[in-house]
Every structure is written in structure tokens, then in C-alpha cells.
Amino acid sequence: MAEIAIGIDLGTSTSCVALSRQRKVEVLLNSFGEAVSASVVAFHADGTVVVGNAAKANIIHEPRHTVHSAKRLIGRYFFSEELRKAQAVCSYEIVEGPNHSVRIKVREEQFSLPEISAMVLKEMKSIAEANLGEPVSKAVITVPAYFNDNQRQATRDAGRIAGLEVLRLLNEPTAAALSYGFGRSVNQKVAVYDLGGGTFDISILEIGQDVYEVLATCGDTFLGGEDFDDRLIDLLAEEFLAQEGVNPRKDPYALEKLKVAAESAKKALSMDDEVEIRIPDVITGSDGRPRAIVRRLDCAEYTALVADLVQRTFKVCDEALQQAGLLAGQLDGVILVGGPTRLPLIRRAVAEYFGQTPKVDVDPDQAVAMGAAIHAATLVGSTEGSVLLDVTPLSLRIGVAGGLAETVIERNTPVPIEQTRVFTTFEDFQEAVRIRIYQGESRSADQNELLGQFTFSGFRRADRGQVRIEVTFEIDTDGIVNVTAREPETGQQASTQITLSSGLSPAQLDAIIAEGKADRVRSEAPVARAPAAPGPARAAARPGAAAMPAAPPSASTSDELEVLPDDAFDLEVDEEFEVVPGNARVAAREPLEPEALDLMPEGTDLRDLPGPGAAPGAGAPAAPSDVDDLFGDMDDLAGPPDDDAS
Amino acid sequence: MPELSPPEIKALASILDELDYYELLHLERGAPASTVKHAYHAASRRLHPDRYRALDGTSRAALVRVAKRVTEAYSVLRHAKRRQVYDARLAGPERPVRLQLAEAESAAEKKAVEERLGTTPNGRRFFTLAHQEIDRGNLAAAARNLQMALTYEPSNEFFKQKLTEVRRHLR
Numbered sequence: 001m002a003e004i005a006i007g008i009d010l011g012t013s014t015s016c017v018a019l020s021r022q023r024k025v026e027v028l029l030n031s032f033g034e035a036v037s038a039s040v041v042a043f044h045a046d047g048t049v050v051v052g053n054a055a056k057a058n059i060i061h062e063p064r065h066t067v068h069s070a071k072r073l074i075g076r077y078f079f080s081e082e083l084r085k086a087q088a089v090c091s092y093e094i095v096e097g098p099n100h101s102v103r104i105k106v107r108e109e110q111f112s113l114p115e116i117s118a119m120v121l122k123e124m125k126s127i128a129e130a131n132l133g134e135p136v137s138k139a140v141i142t143v144p145a146y147f148n149d150n151q152r153q154a155t156r157d158a159g160r161i162a163g164l165e166v167l168r169l170l171n172e173p174t175a176a177a178l179s180y181g182f183g184r185s186v187n188q189k190v191a192v193y194d195l196g197g198g199t200f201d202i203s204i205l206e207i208g209q210d211v212y213e214v215l216a217t218c219g220d221t222f223l224g225g226e227d228f229d230d231r232l233i234d235l236l237a238e239e240f241l242a243q244e245g246v247n248p249r250k251d252p253y254a255l256e257k258l259k260v261a262a263e264s265a266k267k268a269l270s271m272d273d274e275v276e277i278r279i280p281d282v283i284t285g286s287d288g289r290p291r292a293i294v295r296r297l298d299c300a301e302y303t304a305l306v307a308d309l310v311q312r313t314f315k316v317c318d319e320a321l322q323q324a325g326l327l328a329g330q331l332d333g334v335i336l337v338g339g340p341t342r343l344p345l346i347r348r349a350v351a352e353y354f355g356q357t358p359k360v361d362v363d364p365d366q367a368v369a370m371g372a373a374i375h376a377a378t379l380v381g382s383t384e385g386s387v388l389l390d391v392t393p394l395s396l397r398i399g400v401a402g403g404l405a406e407t408v409i410e411r412n413t414p415v416p417i418e419q420t421r422v423f424t425t426f427e428d429f430q431e432a433v434r435i436r437i438y439q440g441e442s443r444s445a446d447q448n449e450l451l452g453q454f455t456f457s458g459f460r461r462a463d464r465g466q467v468r469i470e471v472t473f474e475i476d477t478d479g480i481v482n483v484t485a486r487e488p489e490t491g492q493q494a495s496t497q498i499t500l501s502s503g504l505s506p507a508q509l510d511a512i513i514a515e516g517k518a519d520r521v522r523s524e525a526p527v528a529r530a531p532a533a534p535g536p537a538r539a540a541a542r543p544g545a546a547a548m549p550a551a552p553p554s555a556s557t558s559d560e561l562e563v564l565p566d567d568a569f570d571l572e573v574d575e576e577f578e579v580v581p582g583n584a585r586v587a588a589r590e591p592l593e594p595e596a597l598d599l600m601p602e603g604t605d606l607r608d609l610p611g612p613g614a615a616p617g618a619g620a621p622a623a624p625s626d627v628d629d630l631f632g633d634m635d636d637l638a639g640p641p642d643d644d645a646s
Numbered sequence: 647m648p649e650l651s652p653p654e655i656k657a658l659a660s661i662l663d664e665l666d667y668y669e670l671l672h673l674e675r676g677a678p679a680s681t682v683k684h685a686y687h688a689a690s691r692r693l694h695p696d697r698y699r700a701l702d703g704t705s706r707a708a709l710v711r712v713a714k715r716v717t718e719a720y721s722v723l724r725h726a727k728r729r730q731v732y733d734a735r736l737a738g739p740e741r742p743v744r745l746q747l748a749e750a751e752s753a754a755e756k757k758a759v760e761e762r763l764g765t766t767p768n769g770r771r772f773f774t775l776a777h778q779e780i781d782r783g784n785l786a787a788a789a790r791n792l793q794m795a796l797t798y799e800p801s802n803e804f805f806k807q808k809l810t811e812v813r814r815h816l817r
Contacts (some may be wrong), residue, residue, distance in 0.1 A: 168696070211687045379699050387690050387697070408748055413721055416695065418714040419746055474714070477695055 003380040005138035005167055006128045007175070007372025008121060010155065012071040012224060013197030013339070015039045016366055017124040018373035019132070025182065025370045025377075028131040036365050037127070039197075040068045041119045041521075043106045049520045051123035060260060063091035063252040065106050067116055069226060072198045073102050074113040074158070075151030077450075082222050089230060089259075091252040101504075111517070114154050114504060118161035118518040125162060126521075139164045140376040142368050144199040145171035146219025146393045148439045149451045149481040156478070157504050161518050167379045169478040172196070173203035174214055174390055175371025176337040180362050181207050181386070182374055188332035189215075191320075193350055193358070194368075195313060196338040198224040202317050204324040204331070213389040216323035216412045218316045223309065225266065225340035231305045232262040236277070236293055244291050246283055254283045258293075265297055270342040274298040303345045310349050317353060323412050334358040337367055389414055392475050397448060399436030401426060405445040408473050418474045425467045432457035435471060437483050451481060459487040649692050652705040659708035666736055666743045667719035675733070679724060686720040721747055727754040761804040769799040776808070785816050 006028075009016045014036040018027045027035045030052060042055035043065045050058070059066045072086045078096040087094055095110065097103035103110040121141070128136045141164075143155050152169055159166035173192035180190070186207045194201040201219040205212055236258055237249045248254035261279050268275040275297050281290035321328060336358045340346060351357050363370075378385025391412045397405035398421070408419050425433065434455050440448025459467050467487065474482040486493045504512070650658070668675055671685040691697075693713050701709055722728045728750040735742055764770035776791035792809040799805060 167699070208687060211690065213683075213687070375696075379696060381699065385696070387687070387694050389687075389690055389694075406748070407751075410747065410751075413747065414717045416710065416714045417717045417721065418711075419718075419748070421746060421748060476710075 003138065004132065004134070004136055005140065005376035005380045006125070006136055007140045007142070007170075007369050007374070007376045008124045009142050009172070009175070009366075009369035009372060010071065010117060010121060010124075010158075011036075011039055011197055011368075012069050012199060013039060013226065014365070015120055015124055016369035017128050018366070018369040019128065020370075020373040020377035023183070025179070025373050027366045027369060028128050030127045031130065037123060038068070039071065039120045040066060041070070041116055042066045043109075045107070047520070049119060051119050051521050059091075060253065060256045063256045064093065067092050067104055067106065067111075069198055070104070070113055070116040070120070072222070072226075073104075074117055075148070075154035076102055076113075078102050085222060089226070089233075089255075091255060112504060112512070114157040114161055114509075115512060115517055117155065117158035119521050121158055121162035121164060122518045122521050125164060137163065137165055138167055138376070138380065140168045140170050140372040140379065141166055142170050142172045142175050142372050143479075144194075144196070144219060144221055145173050145201040145203055145214075145217040145390075146199065146221050147479070148394055148449050149479070150449065151221070152479050154504075156480070157509055160509060161512055163513075163518070167376060169480075170372050170375055170388070171201070171203065171214070171217065171390055171393075171479070172368045173201050173217065173337065174205070174212060174388055175369075175375065176335055176362060176367040177203070177205045177207065177212055178371035178374050178386060178388070179367045180333075180335050180359070181212065182370070185209060189326065189330060190333040190335055190359075191317070191328075191331050191354065192335045192337055193313070193317070193341065194337040195340045195346065196224050197226050197340075198222070200224060200313050200316060202313070202320045204320055204326060210386045211389065212386055214391045214414075215326070216320045217391055217393050218320040218323065219393065220312065220316055223312055225338070227309055228266055228306045228340060229259060229262040231309070232265060232297075232302070233258045235305060236261070236295070239295070240282060240291075240293055244283075244285070246285070246291070248282050251283055257282060261293070266302075266340070266343065269297070269299055269302055270344065299345065306345070310346065314349070314353050328354045331356070335362055335367075337362070337364050339365055390477070390479070391415060392417075392479055394439040394449075395441055396473055396475065396481060397438040397440065397445075398423075398471060398473075399434075399438060399445045399453075403445050404443055405436075405438045405440070405448055408471075409475060411441065413475075415475045415479060416477050418472060420470050420472045423469045423471060424465045425462075425469070426464050428464050429461045430464065430467070431461060433469060433485075435483065435485055437473075437481065439481075452483075454483075454485075456485040458492050460489060649697075652701065655698075655701075655705055655712065656708045659711050662712060662715055663743060666741070667723055667732065670715060670719050671723070673723070677723075679726075682720065682723045686716070686724070689716045715744075718744070718747075722750060725750075727751075730754070731757070758804075761799075761802050764795065764799060764802070764805070766798045769795045769802065769805070771795075772798070773805060773808075776812075780812070785812050788812050789816065 004019070007018045007020070009018075015038075016027060016036045018025060029035055030037050032053065034053060037052035038056035040052065040055040040059065042050045042058040042062065044050065055066060056068070059068065069086065069090065073083065073094070076082050077100045079100060083094065083102060093105040095103050095105045097110065097112065102113055104113070104116060105111075121139075125136055125139070139159065141155060141159050143152055147155070156166050156169060173194045176192050176194060177190060180186070187209065189204070189206050192201070192203045192205065194203070199219065199221045200223040201217065203217040204215045206215055207213075233249070233255070237247060241247045248258060257279050261277050265275050265277050277293060277295045277297055279293040282293050283291050285291050317328075331354060334350060334354045334356060336347070336350065341350070341358075341364045347358060375385065375388065391414050392409060393411060395407050395411045396409040397407055399405050400423075408421055409417060423433070432455050434453055436445070436453040437451040438445060438448035439451055442448050456469065459469070468489070470486045470488055472484040472486065474484075476482070484493065662670075667673075668677070671682070671689055673682065673685050677685070693709065693716055695706075695710055695713050698706070698709055722732050722745050728745065728747065731750045731753045732745045735745060764773045772791045772795035776788045776795060779785070779788035779791060789809060789812045792805055792812060796802065796805050796809065
């Protein structure tokens with residue numbers, strides 16, 4: 001019998017799970033018979049955790065203990081602008097964790113974002129198990145095409161915490177295209193316009209029978225239906241403030257009521273031209289009487305309210321078409337994905353932009369999960385599948401002297417791919433280089449997302465420019481980045497899979513899985529039909545677990561911290577390379593700005609600071625004296641030795 | 647479903663550094679863009695890692711290495727400028743089978759800059775003369791000089807473009 005592998009669309013607002021068997025694909029319904037479940041996690045006072053639509057209903061009662069839209073925060077740094085935007089609209093408490101990561105604090109307990117998302121995934125897994133009557137341990141999980149490496153890694157971690165073997169991370173628009181082309185012969189160029197709850201993606205694909213080639217993908221990970229809701233919330237709140245002199249946004253209960261009203265108004269406007277918004281008791285006035293909001297809203301007013309957001313999606317579309325080298329008129333079809341694309345105002349705008357009526361073949365809420373299920377079945381070999389040729393959404397860069405970031409792999413390059421570039425030292429007798437990896441479209445390093453950094457040392461000491469350092473960058477089919485540094489002369493090698501911003505080192509991940517927080521989820525799905533899925537699922541969910549060092553005691557993180565001297569980076573800032581010798585290339589580049597150094601998280605996992613000969617993941621911690629050496633004479637990388645003919 | 651057996655995959659990986667991109671994708675040197683795409687799709691059907699989930703260990707590593715090279719080959723050959731740079735290197739004495747994408751970009755840029763000035767002494771000389779004639783408003787003489795420059799550098803795109811421009815003004 002074929003293995004079972006499910007497809008999960010882990011959305012910002014809602015999630016969906018599907019299964020493909022015997023050349024058929026079906027969405028698996030939750031215990032209420034619903035195809036989609038809210039990506040909401042409610043933490044009750046008695047310690048139970050509820051996920052899904054029941055949890056969502058809890059928001060207005062316990063806004064501080066109900067976590068929603070976690071996907072907006074996953075894989076983000078605490079200092080990011082995205083975080084501040086999220087903080088403005090979230091009623092639950094967001095705090096800073098180690099490595100500048102984001103933690104959510106609920107009932108005096110802190111959770112990492114992968115842990116929260118794992119609870120949603122766990123619920124999806126339970127829904128599948130209840131439907132199938134057997135344990136499920138393998139899944140394809142979808143991510144927005146525009147997710148960077150940090151966000152992808154954090155999502156994969158979430159899958160592992162949920163007890164799933166993540167067969168693949170699949171880009172949402174690609175999954176939708178797969179479900180569009182499923183079971184028929186298609187030879188078309190299509191655009192997938194994917195406006196979700198929190199993210200917008202556009203992918204241009206060329207489908208040739210069984211091959212799905214993504215020509216270009218562009219997106220905005222902070223633009224979605226929830227931004228539409230925010231506009232309406234703002235309008236209602238401002239009007240209320242003007243009328244009653246109280247800002248309802250300041251009250252978490254009132255804010256959640258506004259959110260519910262805004263969302264249902266949006267949904268109503270997908271079907272009707274006009275809607276009445278009625279919130280009987282937004283807030284209790286100083287006289288003890290409840291204050292209400294009653295207001296009519298028509299399509300025209302709503303359209304005007306969100307017009308600039310809709311225009312923003314088309315700017316992204318322009319970019320994608322340009323990258324694909326196509327004009328809108330050359331497309332054979334436009335596929336709409338995501339709840340907000342049900343809005344007539346979006347459908348009209350899309351039809352106008354692309355000059356054609358969007359296809360109605362796919363269900364905007366379910367196509368992504370179905371595509372993931374189709375590919376999951378292919379991967380476990382139960383069906384003859386399609387080949388997905390995807391691209392990397394963001395340019396991969398390496399930091400060089402002067403606060404610059406050089407492109408190594410341009411955005412929209414197909415994956416998997418590997419590129420090697422040669423760099424050199426820029427000081428005499430330099431002992432170490434720091435290798436910083438970024439994703440983004442700016443030449444200046446700090447305008448990009450830092451994926452991670454590591455120090456490479458132990459090579460031959462020589463005059464500047466004499467040591468060649470080969471840095472190899474790999475992007476795999478999941479869009480996940482691996483970087484290796486090597487000195488060809490001695491064969492000295494160091495590598496890292498960058499794992500900084502999710503804040504979870506492999507050891508922490510093991511500890512979380514062992515702790516089993518995700519198991520606290522009280523499933524909405526009836527347990528009667530689903531036999532308990534103990535041991536095997538968990539064990540299978542950790543490929544290569546045996547190769548990893550045994551999960552260290554929980555104190556390991558702080559041990560690692562101690563090894564790294566606190567002043568390591570201050571030292572480097574003080575030196576600031578002002579004594580750079582009169583080499584034209586070097587002199588042309590500014591010394592490192594201190595802000596870039598701030599990005600180095602204090603609790604950097606030692607895996608990222610390999611000592612001489614350390615194998616990736618071997619976790620052999622360097623002795624403190626070695627670490628001194630690492631930082632003693634550390635410099636930035638100089639550019640490629642042969643790229644400056646000037 | 648997998649088309650290649652583990653020994654076949656390992657054999658292919660072992661000769662990877664001897665195959666140029668055309669050989670890897672089973673392409674003729676002058677193959678048109680549509681054929682390049684076709685070859686990439688065919689190679690992906692044969693070699694995409696998704697088609698070999700059961701494979702692990704060294705066989706998988708070998709497969710992934712081959713798959714990454716296939717993508718690299720396509721990324722160079724589908725791109726006119728990169729392909730030009732690659733073809734030029736392949737025709738050179740060292741015949742490197744790989745071209746790093748970023749390297750291709752800077753080589754293409756360098757080439758564009760060089761072309762603007764001319765790559766041969768005579769080409770540069772006649773192009774400079776043509777420029778002087780343009781400044782004097784003597785377009786017929788400028789066209790003659792550009793034509794001379796082009797006899798020394800027949801494939802200089804920038805010279806060709808300039809000549810077309812001058813001729814347009816002459817009419």
C-alpha cells in the first residue's frame with residue numbers, strides 16, 4: 001500500500017489540508033464539516049490549547065490569550081519593521097527572544113513562532129488522521145513564494161515540531177497552478193495572483209504537460225486581506241473617536257470586535273453591493289452605557305478605502321511580468337488564489353490589469369492545499385507526477401567590505417542551484433574572515449535581510465590577497481540556503497545551514513520536540529476515529545536524527561553563550577580597519593558600519609562559528625581560547641580578486 | 647518512476663566536470679532558445695530530485711549535484727548575454743565547462759563597455775573619427791567612418807546601432 005502524505009496550506013488567516021489518492025484529490029474536512037480552519041491558537045486558563053475556528057471565536061473574549069496571524073511573524077527579527085506593523089494590530093503580547101527572535105507570551109509562558117505554527121499544523125494533521133483513520137506523518141507544506149530563507153526554515157521547523165516529516169516546502173502559487181493543471185493536458189502560460197490573508201504573491205508559470213516551470217515570482221509578505229480589514233477598522237475607529245471621544249483601538253476587546261466586524265463586512269461585500277455594520281457594544285462609556293457602531297458601507301466606498309492596496313499588488317505584477325519577459329497579453333490564463341480574491345472589486349481590477357477574465361476553475365481557498373497534496377502523492381510515489389521547476393524569489397548576496405552586499409544568485413534563478421565565488425583576504429596575515437549572507441535586492445548590505453553569518457578561519461597566514469577563499473552557495477528545491485567556505489590550498493572547510501532568526505538551533509528544536517508543547521492541542525477533530533499516533537510518527541519525523549548529537553540538557557544554550565566573549569564585537573568595532581593599507585581596492589571601500597555588527601546575535605549558535613575542521617552540525621564546540629583567535633584579527637571579506645580591472 | 651539507476655547517477659556525477667552545458671543538456675551548440683527550454687524540461691524529467699525520493703546517501707548527493715548543474719546550464723544558456731560570454735570562453739584555450747552567473751554578468755558588462763570604445767585599434771580609430779564628424783554635423787562622413795570601423799569589428803553591436811542611428815538622420 002502506498003504511503004500516505006498530506007498537503008497542508010498553512011495560511012495567515014486560515015489553513016487547509018488535502019489528500020491525493022488514486023488520481024483524485026480531496027480536501028479533508030474538520031469535525032464541523034468545514035474545509036478551512038482558522039489559523040488561530042487559543043490558550044485557555046486550564047492549560048488546554050484549542051486551534052481552529054473554535055479558537056477564533058475565542059478572540060473577542062480573550063484577545064490577549066488568543067494568537068492569530070502568526071505567519072506574519074514567523075522567521076522575522078524582533079527589530080524588523082514587519083514586527084512593528086504586526087504589533088499595532090495584535091492584541092496578544094509579543095516579546096523579544098534570544099538571537100533577536102520573536103516570542104509570543106501567553107499566560108506567563110513564551111512560545112517561539114515555529115511552536116505556534118506547529119500547533120496549527122498539528123490540528124491539520126489531526127483532521128487528516130480523523131478522516132483517514134490512521135496516523136499521518138508526512139506532509140508537503142506550502143509557503144508564500146516570496147518567503148525568504150529565515151521564514152522557510154522556521155516553517156520547516158514548525159512541521160518538525162508538529163511531528164511531521166516535511167517532504168517539501170512548496171510555493172503557494174506553484175501549488176495552485178498544480179491543482180489547476182491536475183488531471184488534464186495543459187500547455188499554457190499562466191499568472192497566479194495569490195492574495196492571501198497576510199501575503200501577496202504573483203507567479204508567472206509556463207505549464208507544458210507534466211512540467212511546471214516558474215518563469216518569475218514576486219511578492220509582498222506584508223500585504224493581504226488583513227490589511228484590507230485594517231483599513232476598515234481605521235475608518236470605524238476614527239469615526240467612533242470623533243463621535244464619542246474614545247479610541248476603541250486602545251481597548252483590546254473593542255479592537256477585536258472591530259476586526260470581526262471588518263472581516264465579515266469584507267466577506268459580505270464579496271456577495272452584496274452594500275452591507276450594514278452593526279457592533280452593539282463597542283465599548284462601555286463613562287456613564288456605564290454601551291456605545292454602538294451602526295453604519296452602512298457600500299462597494300464603492302470600500303473600493304476607495306483599499307484602492308492603493310490593490311494598486312500595490314499590480315506594481316508587484318508589473319515586476320513579475322518584466323522578470324518573466326512577458327506582457328500581460330501573452331498570458332493564456334489568470335488564476336486567482338486566496339480569500340480576498342473573491343471580492344468583486346479585486347476580480348474587476350485583475351480582469352482589467354491582465355485584459356482577461358480570471359479563470360474560475362480553481363477554488364481560491366482550497367487550490368493551494370490541493371496542489372500540495374498532489375505533489376505529496378508524487379513524492380511518496382503513489383502517482384506519476386509532474387516536475388516542478390521553481391525559482392528563488394530573492395537575490396542571494398554576500399557581505400563584502402564597505403557595507404556592501406554582492407549578488408551571487410539573482411532572484412528568479414531556477415533552483416536547485418549552486419554557485420561558487422572566490423574571495424580573498426584584505427589584510428596582511430589576516431587570520432579569519434566573517435561571511436555574512438543576505439537576501440534582498442539592495443547593493444547596500446543593511447537594506448537586505450540578514451540570513452546569518454559565520455567566521456571562517458584556520459587558513460594559511462599570508463599577505464593580503466594571497467589567500468583564496470571559495471564560498472559556495474546552494475539553494476535547494478525548498479528554497480533553503482546552504483553556504484560553505486573552503487580554502488582550496490589546504491582543503492580547510494566550514495559550512496553552515498543558516499539558522500539564526502528562527503531562534504531555534506537544532507538542539508533547541510530537539511528540546512522543544514521532546515517537551516511536546518504542540519501535544520497540548522486539544523483537537524477539535526473527534527478522536528474516536530483517529531487511533532493515537534504515538535512513537536512512530538515522531539521518530540520518522542526527524543530524518544537524520546540519529547546522526548545528531550543527543551539532545552543536550554536544557555542549559556546547553558546558556559553554555560554556548562558563555563563561550564562567546566561579550567566584547568568580541570566591540571573589539572572589532574574599535575579597530576574598524578582604519579589601518580587598511582594603501583591597496584586601491586580596499587581603500588575604495590568604507591570600513592564596516594557598526595550597525596551591521598549589531599545584527600550578530602549574542603547567542604549565536606556555535607554551529608555557525610566553526611572551528612578548524614569542524615564538520616557541519618558536528619557541534620564540536622571550540623574551546624574558549626579558539627574563539628579568541630577567531631575574533632582576534634577578524635576582517636571582513638574583500639571582493640573577488642579578479643573583479644576589479646580598474 | 648526514476649529513469650536512472652544509482653550507478654548511472656554516480657557515473658554521470660563523476661564525469662560532470664568534463665561536460666559542457668551543451669553536452670549536459672544534449673544540445674547542439676547553436677540550438678535556438680526554444681530548444682534550450684525543451685532540453686531543460688527533458689533533463690529535469692530525468693534528473694529532478696523530487697523524482698528520486700527513495701534515493702539517499704552518496705547516490706542522492708550525486709543526483710543533487712547533477713540536478714544543480716542542469717539548472718546552472720539552463721540559467722546560462724537561456725540568457726542571451728550569459729550564453730555569449732560562455733560560448734566565447736568555451737571557444738578559448740582553457741575550455742572551462744562552467745560559468746558562474748555573477749561572473750557572466752560582469753563579463754557581459756565589461757564587454758558592453760569595451761564595445762562602446764571599440765575592441766581593435768582600427769575600430770577605435772574610425773569610431774573616434776565618426777564621432778568627430780557627428781560633432782561637426784557631417785553625418786555622411788560619420789556613416790562612412792562607422793562602416794570602416796565595422797569592417798574591423800563586424801559584430802560590434804554598439805557600432806551597428808550607431809550606424810543605424812546616423813543613417814536614420816541622413817534620410
